[in-house]
Amino acid sequence: MRKKIVAGNWKMNKNAEDGQKLASEVVNMVKDEVTNDATIVICPPFLTIFPVEKLVKGTKVQLGAQNCYSKASGAYTGEVSAEMLKSVGVQFVILGHSERREYFAESNQLLTEKVNIVLANGQTPIFCCGETLDQRQKGIHLDFVKSQLTESLFHLPEAEFKKVVIAYEPIWAIGTGVTATSAQAQEMHEIIRNHIASKYGKNVAEEISILYGGSCKPDNAKELFSCKDVDGGLIGGASLKARDFVDIIKSF
Ligand code: PGA
Numbered sequence: 001m002r003k004k005i006v007a008g009n010w011k012m013n014k015n016a017e018d019g020q021k022l023a024s025e026v027v028n029m030v031k032d033e034v035t036n037d038a039t040i041v042i043c044p045p046f047l048t049i050f051p052v053e054k055l056v057k058g059t060k061v062q063l064g065a066q067n068c069y070s071k072a073s074g075a076y077t078g079e080v081s082a083e084m085l086k087s088v089g090v091q092f093v094i095l096g097h098s099e100r101r102e103y104f105a106e107s108n109q110l111l112t113e114k115v116n117i118v119l120a121n122g123q124t125p126i127f128c129c130g131e132t133l134d135q136r137q138k139g140i141h142l143d144f145v146k147s148q149l150t151e152s153l154f155h156l157p158e159a160e161f162k163k164v165v166i167a168y169e170p171i172w173a174i175g176t177g178v179t180a181t182s183a184q185a186q187e188m189h190e191i192i193r194n195h196i197a198s199k200y201g202k203n204v205a206e207e208i209s210i211l212y213g214g215s216c217k218p219d220n221a222k223e224l225f226s227c228k229d230v231d232g233g234l235i236g237g238a239s240l241k242a243r244d245f246v247d248i249i250k251s252f
Helices: 016-033 047-054 082-087 098-103 108-120 131-138 139-152 183-198 202-207 217-227 243-250
Strands: 005-009 039-043 061-065 092-096 124-129 165-168 210-213 231-237
Touching: 005 092, 005 210, 005 243, 016 039, 016 047, 016 061, 016 243, 047 061, 061 082, 061 131, 082 108, 092 108, 092 131, 108 124, 108 139, 131 139, 139 183, 165 183, 183 202, 183 210, 183 217, 217 231, 217 243, 231 243
Parallel strands: 005 039, 005 231, 039 061, 061 092, 092 124, 124 165, 165 210, 210 231
Antiparallel strands: none
């Protein structure tokens, strides 16, 4: 059985105080209301991770980061390593979010290094892929997403690849209020799974959790999560409200 996962990507929102408040609300609501076995992850900004760790420790809520650097340590002013994140309880690291690719010029090649270092630290990469509206309209979206996976992940040996979580996030759906229809999400998730199967075989492909991200909200999560190949969500805006985030978790 594949893991069901809901991860909240807070992006550059919530200072230390507000972040602790949000994390506490999520922890309490999850404790009182969530009965399913979904893996629940929150990904606060770097600075907020440290105080939040004390609040989530020993609860069903796990900690993720939104990024890390590609090197282990050294003279890289302003960067944060996977190992540092691990030392404050971070188990998951989002990699290759489209905002990082666009504003910070992250390439498939750089992401290869980031994936490697996160796996080497025993953490789980949540690897993001997804096309622009222009690519979809030109009909090249399926091949584009496949190439993102091939170039950043397919160097991994099978045992390492099996630890990766994939998040399909169509760029045109992120923060826009336009969600992919469940048919569009299912189509791409199936393509991704088949692509994985072509490299690692069907059994491995069946084990990989593939999350959907892009304007996922309480009122559309149920339909998206009921798709055969959608194993949960990477949630941006709606993860900033505990009520909405927990309602999404309850949508399985
Ligand atoms: P959104 O963001 O839910 O606000 O669209 C999703 C994401 O970027 O991870």
